[in-house]
Amino acid sequence: MTATSPAEVSRPAAPEEPVVLDVRGLWKVFGPRAERVPGSALAELSRAELKERAGCVAAVRDATFGVRQGEVFVVMGLSGSGKSTLVRCLTRLVEPTAGEVLLDGQDIRKAGDKELREIRRHRFAMVFQHFGLLPHRRVLDNIAYGLEIRGAAKQARYARATEMLDLVGLSGYGGSYPDELSGGMQQRVGLARALAVDPEVLFFDEPFSALDPLIRRDMQQEVIRLHNEVGKTMIFITHDLDEALKLGDRIMVMRDGAIVQIGTPDQVVGAPADDYVRDFVSEVDRAAVLTLRWIMRPPRDDDPQDGPELGPDVVIKDAARTVLRADRPVRVVAGGELLGVVTGAEILEVIAE
Ligand SMILES: Nc1ncnc2c1ncn2[C@@H]1O[C@H](COP(=O)(O)OP(=O)(O)O)[C@@H](O)[C@H]1O
Numbered sequence: 001m002t003a004t005s006p007a008e009v010s011r012p013a014a015p016e017e018p019v020v021l022d023v024r025g026l027w028k029v030f031g032p033r034a035e036r037v038p039g040s041a042l043a044e045l046s047r048a049e050l051k052e053r054a055g056c057v058a059a060v061r062d063a064t065f066g067v068r069q070g071e072v073f074v075v076m077g078l079s080g081s082g083k084s085t086l087v088r089c090l091t092r093l094v095e096p097t098a099g100e101v102l103l104d105g106q107d108i109r110k111a112g113d114k115e116l117r118e119i120r121r122h123r124f125a126m127v128f129q130h131f132g133l134l135p136h137r138r139v140l141d142n143i144a145y146g147l148e149i150r151g152a153a154k155q156a157r158y159a160r161a162t163e164m165l166d167l168v169g170l171s172g173y174g175g176s177y178p179d180e181l182s183g184g185m186q187q188r189v190g191l192a193r194a195l196a197v198d199p200e201v202l203f204f205d206e207p208f209s210a211l212d213p214l215i216r217r218d219m220q221q222e223v224i225r226l227h228n229e230v231g232k233t234m235i236f237i238t239h240d241l242d243e244a245l246k247l248g249d250r251i252m253v254m255r256d257g258a259i260v261q262i263g264t265p266d267q268v269v270g271a272p273a274d275d276y277v278r279d280f281v282s283e284v285d286r287a288a289v290l291t292l293r294w295i296m297r298p299p300r301d302d303d304p305q306d307g308p309e310l311g312p313d314v315v316i317k318d319a320a321r322t323v324l325r326a327d328r329p330v331r332v333v334a335g336g337e338l339l340g341v342v343t344g345a346e347i348l349e350v351i352a353e
Pocket residue numbers: 030031057058059077078079080081082083084085086
């Protein structure tokens with residue numbers, strides 16, 4: 001299909017939210033005298049060479065990116081690419097080796113113990129793969145746990161926990177113990193617990209990979225729904241491309257500790273940065289991800305001016321019927337401006353791939 005450069009396919013003029021988490025030159029090196037690696041000649045070595053010569057693993061290499069207010073920011077990559085380490089560095093569950101992590105402009109790496117505890121209790125929350133529920137506590141007490149640590153009074157924390165229980169669709173289960181619930185339900189409790197503290201940023205580390213595919217799909221829907229309802233900034237790790245495409249406003253692809261690409265789902269699928277990303281997205285149903293912007297051609301003088309109109313961000317699959325039924329080119333229009341035209345030929349080229 002038509003190869004369009006990512007620059008041409010800059011997203012529409014949605015107002016950009018401010019960056020909440022600004023990560024600059026972040027490194028995490030495991031191994032002896034790790035701090036000598038960033039910025040030195042060692043940093044240029046391949047994974048195998050670094051291990052061989054210095055006995056170190058660079059789990060995160062010089063990562064620079066910003067997470068915007070209210071977005072779902074997906075971190076994707078094969079197992080071992082450094083996703084968990086990166087995200088743990090952001091909360092300092094793992095101490096970074098070098099770089100900056102700015103939360104609303106404040107460098108988390110410079111925070112003292114007390115300050116760090118405050119940030120973790122009030123501004124961040126995590127959802128883990130293996131749920132991390134306390135087995136001897138009832139569901140309601142698990143959800144209320146973060147509030148209890150903060151010193152919230154019993155009545156207040158139960159009220160909030162009950163609200164969260166309802167929000168995740170588990171009304172009535174507050175008195176159960178975690179092992180009385182299915183995996184999907186336990187992860188709903190994990191979600192409720194994270195939301196209970198009303199964090200600024202929610203972190204998810206492959207939260208659904210232990211669940212059956214159908215339950216997993218339900219839970220992805222649940223995250224989308226909750227995101228629409230509570231509008232939190234979410235950083236979501238996954239190795240599953242479908243999950244990344246479904247949930248991500250933007251996707252950051254990692255390989256061997258380094259960032260390979262950051263882009264919207266259609267950018268990652270339509271203009272993969274290298275063979276690694278191309279391989280990742282090779283099986284994707286492109287018509288379900290790419291938009292008309294990716295396949296429209298420039299208008300010609302002899303094109304009829306009275307074809308149907310569609311926006312540039314309509315997904316190809318959703319536009320197919322209109323375009324294929326029209327007896328003239330569909331005009332791709334935004335803000336009254338004609339950006340291009342699409343005909344059946346462009347649609348079929350993608351669908352037939
Ligand atoms: N505590 C540790 N000590 C040494 N190496 C580690 C440690 N934690 C992670 N690693 C290594 O860092 C790399 C990235 O791991 P990880 O962040 O868990 O990747 P992912 O979450 O993408 O699967 C892997 O090679 C892993 O073996």
